[in-house]
Amino acid sequence: MNRFVAGIVMLVSLAFAAPAVATAVNYGVPVSGFGMTSTVGDYNSATGQIGFFIPFSGGYRGVYGVSGVGTSAYSGQAPSSGSMDMFLKFAPTTLGANTLRLTFDDLDMIGANDPAGFLESVEIFMQDGTSLALFDQATDPWVVSAPSTGIQVMQVPFTVAQNPLYIKLGFKANTNALTGWWENTKEFMTASITPVAASVPEPMTLGLTALGLLGLVSVRRRSRASAARLAA
Numbered sequence: 001m002n003r004f005v006a007g008i009v010m011l012v013s014l015a016f017a018a019p020a021v022a023t024a025v026n027y028g029v030p031v032s033g034f035g036m037t038s039t040v041g042d043y044n045s046a047t048g049q050i051g052f053f054i055p056f057s058g059g060y061r062g063v064y065g066v067s068g069v070g071t072s073a074y075s076g077q078a079p080s081s082g083s084m085d086m087f088l089k090f091a092p093t094t095l096g097a098n099t100l101r102l103t104f105d106d107l108d109m110i111g112a113n114d115p116a117g118f119l120e121s122v123e124i125f126m127q128d129g130t131s132l133a134l135f136d137q138a139t140d141p142w143v144v145s146a147p148s149t150g151i152q153v154m155q156v157p158f159t160v161a162q163n164p165l166y167i168k169l170g171f172k173a174n175t176n177a178l179t180g181w182w183e184n185t186k187e188f189m190t191a192s193i194t195p196v197a198a199s200v201p202e203p204m205t206l207g208l209t210a211l212g213l214l215g216l217v218s219v220r221r222r223s224r225a226s227a228a229r230l231a232a
Contacts, residue, residue: 028088028191032066034127034166036087040065048190054120055082056173056184063087070171073186078117078178084171090193091164097196098160100124100132100167104152105188117177124156125168132156132167157196165193 027048030041041064042051052064057076062069064086076082107120121136133156169191175182 078175094195
């Protein structure tokens with residue numbers, strides 16, 4: 001192959017090998033309910049981290065960040081159970097196929113720091129009331145990683161059909177295997193959604209395709225030239 005053809009192949013490859021453009025992470029912001037815009041609770045806008053306390057007392061229920069629910073530690077007597085709703089707003093969102101990712105630090109669903117018998121669960125609801133997934137101490141297909149210590153990651157594929165997007169997380173705790181007084185511990189979570197990228201050819205594949213096409217063109221030209229000489 002001559003230098004001219006090789007140069008064209010290189011240009012074609014470089015044209016398709018455009019650098020990826022970094023996009024900002026779309027974090028879920030805690031609000032007081034569907035359609036609300038004001039941030040509530042302990043939220044770090046730079047990292048997307050939300051600090052909260054899962055209630056374990058039956059008399060401790062409500063919406064996260066409203067009237068102090070879920071924002072401070074408290075003591076309660078077991079056996080008991082409690083629940084808390086957390087509303088998250090995502091804006092702007094990309095309509096279509098997306099992945100919801102929840103990253104928990106110290107969720108302790110399998111008893112790392114919380115005492116044995118303190119069972120936690122998280123359920124995700126869309127704005128229309130549809131339940132996307134339920135996570136609990138049992139094995140769950142949506143749990144990407146759930147070690148006994150450290151970070152727990154959960155991912156759920158779903159379709160975004162509205163902008164802005166609101167979802168509700170329902171937190172529950174059950175201390176029926178415990179007795180006496182206990183104090184809940186602070187949990188941390190970040191929630192983000194990421195569009196599912198469309199399948200595109202890799203730059204190297206495109207380059208090889210162009211190389212093959214140019215090779216065929218070169219062979220065709222040589223064949224024509226040979227035929228012309230024989231006819232002369």
